[in-house]
Amino acid sequence: MSIGAVARRIRVYGGQFLLLAALTMVVTLLISGVPRLVNWRAEQGLRTFLASQPAERRDVTYSTEPLFNAGNGTSLLTAYEADLERLQAGMPPDVRRMVDQRWFTAETEPGRVRGRDLAAKNLLVDLGLRSMPGIAEAGTLTEGRWPDQGALADQPVQVALAADVARKLNLRAGSQLTLAAPQAATPEGAPDPVRISVVGVFEPRQRADGIWQGLPQILRVIEPQGDGQPFVALGVVDGAALDRLSADGWGLRFSWRYRLGADSIEIAALDRLIDSIQLMGRQAQGRIFVQGLDIPLREFKAELAAARTVLVVIATGVLAALAGLVVLAAGLTVRRRRTEFTLLRARGGTATIGARRSLAESFLVVLPAAAFGWLLGNLAPGSPGDTAAFAAVAAILVTLALPVATLVAPTGVAVRRDLIKLRPSARRITVEASLLLLAVLAVVLLRRRGLILGEVDPLLVSVPMLLAVAAAVLAVRLYPWPLRLLSRLAARTRGSVAFLGTARAGRAVVTTPLVVVVLAVATAAFCAVVAGGIEASRDGAASRQVPADALIQGERLAPETGAELERLPGVRAASPVLNEAGQRITKDAIGTDPRLGTVSVVLVDGPALASMVRETGVRVSVPSALLTRGAQPGPLPAVVSPAVAAELAAAGLDRSAFVAVQGQRYEFRVAGRAESFPMLRADNSRFVILPWQSLPRREYAALPTGFLVAGDDLDVEELRRVGNEGQSRFQQGGTVTGRERPLEVEVRTWAEIRRQLGEGRANGVLVFGFVAGAAAGTALGLLAIAFVVLAGARARGQVLSRLRTLGLSRRQWRGLLLVELGPLVGVSVLTGALVGALLPLLLTPVLGLSAFTNGAPVRVPFEPRLVAGIVALGAVALGFAVAVEALNNRRMRLGEVLRLGEES
Incomplete structure (x- = not known):
C-alpha cells in the first residue's frame, strides 16, 4: 500500500479527514494547553492573594x-x-x-x-x-x-x-x-x-x-x-x-x-x-x-484543590463530548465509503483490508494533527502539567477510531431503515438497564465515600458521563412514544407536513449523536448552575456578615448616633444593634448559675431590621419571634441556637431564663431556633437574639454597640466619623469620663465584603473553568447537533426530493424540517440541561465549594435565567440544525439524489 495511494484517498475524502484532524488537534490542544492556563491563572491568583x-x-x-x-x-x-x-x-x-x-x-x-x-x-x-x-x-x-x-x-x-x-x-x-x-x-x-x-x-x-x-x-x-x-x-x-x-x-x-x-x-x-x-x-x-x-498558603491550597476538582468534572464532560464527536466523525467517514469497502470485499479482499486502509490514512492525518495540537497548546502561558502520556494515549485512540469503525461497520447493500420497525434486542435492553443501575450506584457511592479534593478520582470522572449516557438512553427510549401518538393524530388532519414530520421523527435512530449532545449541553449547564449557586451563596455569606448596606461596630455609642447617621447624604435608615459575647445564662434575676456555659447576646430592632432587609434586598430572613412591636408582659421572646435551646430544655429553663446585657439581666423564653444569625461568626453555635423594641423600661437603657445603615452611595469615611463621634460622646458625656479609645469604630459595607468574596484566591481558576466549560459545551453541543443532522441527511434528501416532485412547496419543506428536527433537538438540549442541573445537586456536597463562599455551604437555587438560557439554546440549536440541513441539501442537489439511487 503506497503512501501516494493513501494520500490520494485522503484528498478525495478531504472534508471527512479534515474534520477528524481538527477534532484530534482540539483534543491534544486542550490536554496540553488547559493545564498550563490553569497553572497560570492559579499563579496569578496566588501572587495577587499574597500581595494583598x-x-x-x-x-x-x-x-x-x-x-x-x-x-x-x-x-x-x-x-x-x-x-x-x-x-x-x-x-x-x-x-x-x-x-x-x-x-x-x-x-x-x-x-x-x-x-x-x-x-x-x-x-x-x-x-x-x-x-x-x-x-x-x-x-x-x-x-x-x-x-x-x-x-x-x-x-x-x-x-x-x-x-x-x-x-x-x-x-x-x-x-x-x-x-x-x-x-x-x-x-x-x-x-x-x-x-x-x-x-x-x-x-x-x-x-x-x-x-x-x-x-x-x-x-x-x-x-x-x-x-x-x-x-x-x-x-x-x-x-x-x-x-x-x-x-x-x-x-x-x-x-x-x-x-x-x-x-x-x-x-x-x-x-x-x-x-x-x-x-x-x-x-x-x-x-x-x-x-x-503557611496559613494563607494552606487556605489557597484548599481553594485550588476545590477548583481543580470542579475542573475535573468540566474537563470530563468536554473530553467525553469530543470523544463522541470523534466516533461520529469516524462513523460518518465510514458511512460515506461503505460502497468502497463492499467492493473491496466483493473482489476478494480480506475482512481487514478496509481497516488496514483506514489505519494508514489515520497515521497520515491524525498523528500530525495531534502533534500540531500538542505544540500549539504548549505555547499557552503557565507551567506545564504532566500530560504528555495523556496526549499520547488520546492520539493513539483517535488513530484507532477510524479502523475500528471500519471493522464494525456492516458491508453489503443497506436497506431502508425508515421502513423497518426497529425493536431493541434483549441484550441491548439488559445493557441499558445495567447502565442506568450503574449510574445510580456510582452517585450513591460518591456521596457516601466523599472525595480527596484536588485529585483525579476515577469515580468522580465516571459519574457525569454515566449520568449523561443514562439520561440519553432514557430519552432515546421514551421520546418516540409521544411522537407516534402525535403522528396518529396528525394523520387525521389535513396536510402532510405534520404527519410526515412526526412520523419520521418518531422512527429516527440517533442514539450516539444524542448522547454526545447531552454530554456537551450537560457540561455547559453544569458550569452555569454551579457558577450561579456560588454567586448566590456569596451573596448570602455577605448578607450574613452585613444584613444591610453598611454595618458600624464599636464599643458603645451614644443613642443619638442613629439620628446623626440618618442626616448623612445617601443614608435612608439606621437601626441600632447590640452585640455582647461571653454572657452567662442564669436561672433568676439575682444570678443563680445553672452552669450552661457562655453565649453571645445580640439585640436587634426586629421590625426595623425586617424593613431594612426588604429595602436593601439582602438575602436574610428575620425570624417572626423578633417582629413583636412594643413591650410585652412576661419574658422576652428570644431566638436561640439549637445547642442553647437543647441545654435550656434539659434544664427546664426554656420558658424562663435570664441573660445579662450591659450589666442588667433580662428574662427571656425560647420562641424560635436558628442555625445562624447575621453579624455573628458562621461557627458561632451559642447565641441568644433578643428583640430590642420589646425590652422593658430600665433605669439605664441598653446602649448600641453598632448601627445597621441602609442607603445609596455611602461615604465610608463619613460613617466612620459619625461613629467615632458617637463613641466619644458616650465616653465623655457621663459623670465619669474615660480615656479616648485608641481604636476607631469598624465600618463594613455589603458591597466591599461581596467584592472580597468574589476576588478570593483561586477564584480566577474557577471563573476560567466555568467560562471555558460553558463555551466549549455549547460549541460542542451545536457541533454534535450538526452530526445528528448529517447522520440522516441522505435519507431526508431522498424523501424531500420525492415530495418536491409531488408538489411540496419550499415553505412546506422548511416546515417539515422543523417538525422532524425540532423534537430531536429539543429532547437532546432539554435532557442535557436537566443532567447539568442535576449534577450540582448530587456533587456539590463533595466538591468542597464552601472554600469559595467563606465557609458557607453552596446551595443550588432555582435560576429563572437558566430556563431562559435553555429555551434560547434550543432555539439556536434548532435554527443551526435547519441551516446545516439546508446547506447540505443545496450541496447535494436534491434532484440528483433521486436520480442516483437509494444509496448513492
Whole structure:
C-alpha cells in the first residue's frame, strides 16, 4: 500500500479527514494547553492573594531571648549581624529564592523611663532601645539629628524617636530621661539606670517600607491595656551604644527578619514551599521562629484543590463530548465509503483490508494533527502539567477510531431503515438497564465515600458521563412514544407536513449523536448552575456578615448616633444593634448559675431590621419571634441556637431564663431556633437574639454597640466619623469620663465584603473553568447537533426530493424540517440541561465549594435565567440544525439524489 495511494484517498475524502484532524488537534490542544492556563491563572491568583496580605504575614523571623555579654570584650551586635546572611543561605532553596528584603535588629527589653517632660503629662512609660541598620536612609529627620556613632561612654545614650511617638509622649529633641533596666535583667540583678538624651525626631519616608514593620513597631506607641499600665515605646540608638549597654549587663534580643516576595512563586512548588516553611521551624536551632505565611498558603491550597476538582468534572464532560464527536466523525467517514469497502470485499479482499486502509490514512492525518495540537497548546502561558502520556494515549485512540469503525461497520447493500420497525434486542435492553443501575450506584457511592479534593478520582470522572449516557438512553427510549401518538393524530388532519414530520421523527435512530449532545449541553449547564449557586451563596455569606448596606461596630455609642447617621447624604435608615459575647445564662434575676456555659447576646430592632432587609434586598430572613412591636408582659421572646435551646430544655429553663446585657439581666423564653444569625461568626453555635423594641423600661437603657445603615452611595469615611463621634460622646458625656479609645469604630459595607468574596484566591481558576466549560459545551453541543443532522441527511434528501416532485412547496419543506428536527433537538438540549442541573445537586456536597463562599455551604437555587438560557439554546440549536440541513441539501442537489439511487 503506497503512501501516494493513501494520500490520494485522503484528498478525495478531504472534508471527512479534515474534520477528524481538527477534532484530534482540539483534543491534544486542550490536554496540553488547559493545564498550563490553569497553572497560570492559579499563579496569578496566588501572587495577587499574597500581595494583598498584610506584610507581616509574609515575614519569616528568627529571634532570640535576651542574651548577655560574656565580658570577653566581643561585640554581640557584630557577631549576630553576620547571621543575617548565614541564616538565609541555610534556608530551603524554594524559600531562599523568594526572599526580597531582609533586616537585622538588636534591642533591649523595655524598661521604666522617667523625665520632666513625661511628668508634665503624668505619663507612665516603658521604653526599649533598638538598633536598626539602614534607618537613616528610610527615615527623614524633622528635628535634631541621628544618634552619633562616636558618642563617648560617659555621655547619655542618644535616642531618636518617631514623630508620632514623641508627640504622644510629650517629648522633643533635647528631652532628658532616665531609663531603668528591666527587673532581673541579668542573673546578678538589674544594672544601674542610664541617662537618655533625645537627639532627633524623624518621620518615615514611606510608611509601607518593610523596615518599619518589625514587631513591636517603632513608629507608634503601644497603648496601655488597662488602668495603671504603662505606655510602651521604642527609640532608635546606634549599635555602639547597645554594645556599651551590653557590656554593662543589659540583655539584648536579636532578630533576623526576611520578607518573602510573591513574584517568584510557582504553583507546582506550593506543597513543597509549605513543607519547607515547616521544616525551617523545626531546624531553628534554639532560635524563636515566627512566620505566618503557611496559613494563607494552606487556605489557597484548599481553594485550588476545590477548583481543580470542579475542573475535573468540566474537563470530563468536554473530553467525553469530543470523544463522541470523534466516533461520529469516524462513523460518518465510514458511512460515506461503505460502497468502497463492499467492493473491496466483493473482489476478494480480506475482512481487514478496509481497516488496514483506514489505519494508514489515520497515521497520515491524525498523528500530525495531534502533534500540531500538542505544540500549539504548549505555547499557552503557565507551567506545564504532566500530560504528555495523556496526549499520547488520546492520539493513539483517535488513530484507532477510524479502523475500528471500519471493522464494525456492516458491508453489503443497506436497506431502508425508515421502513423497518426497529425493536431493541434483549441484550441491548439488559445493557441499558445495567447502565442506568450503574449510574445510580456510582452517585450513591460518591456521596457516601466523599472525595480527596484536588485529585483525579476515577469515580468522580465516571459519574457525569454515566449520568449523561443514562439520561440519553432514557430519552432515546421514551421520546418516540409521544411522537407516534402525535403522528396518529396528525394523520387525521389535513396536510402532510405534520404527519410526515412526526412520523419520521418518531422512527429516527440517533442514539450516539444524542448522547454526545447531552454530554456537551450537560457540561455547559453544569458550569452555569454551579457558577450561579456560588454567586448566590456569596451573596448570602455577605448578607450574613452585613444584613444591610453598611454595618458600624464599636464599643458603645451614644443613642443619638442613629439620628446623626440618618442626616448623612445617601443614608435612608439606621437601626441600632447590640452585640455582647461571653454572657452567662442564669436561672433568676439575682444570678443563680445553672452552669450552661457562655453565649453571645445580640439585640436587634426586629421590625426595623425586617424593613431594612426588604429595602436593601439582602438575602436574610428575620425570624417572626423578633417582629413583636412594643413591650410585652412576661419574658422576652428570644431566638436561640439549637445547642442553647437543647441545654435550656434539659434544664427546664426554656420558658424562663435570664441573660445579662450591659450589666442588667433580662428574662427571656425560647420562641424560635436558628442555625445562624447575621453579624455573628458562621461557627458561632451559642447565641441568644433578643428583640430590642420589646425590652422593658430600665433605669439605664441598653446602649448600641453598632448601627445597621441602609442607603445609596455611602461615604465610608463619613460613617466612620459619625461613629467615632458617637463613641466619644458616650465616653465623655457621663459623670465619669474615660480615656479616648485608641481604636476607631469598624465600618463594613455589603458591597466591599461581596467584592472580597468574589476576588478570593483561586477564584480566577474557577471563573476560567466555568467560562471555558460553558463555551466549549455549547460549541460542542451545536457541533454534535450538526452530526445528528448529517447522520440522516441522505435519507431526508431522498424523501424531500420525492415530495418536491409531488408538489411540496419550499415553505412546506422548511416546515417539515422543523417538525422532524425540532423534537430531536429539543429532547437532546432539554435532557442535557436537566443532567447539568442535576449534577450540582448530587456533587456539590463533595466538591468542597464552601472554600469559595467563606465557609458557607453552596446551595443550588432555582435560576429563572437558566430556563431562559435553555429555551434560547434550543432555539439556536434548532435554527443551526435547519441551516446545516439546508446547506447540505443545496450541496447535494436534491434532484440528483433521486436520480442516483437509494444509496448513492
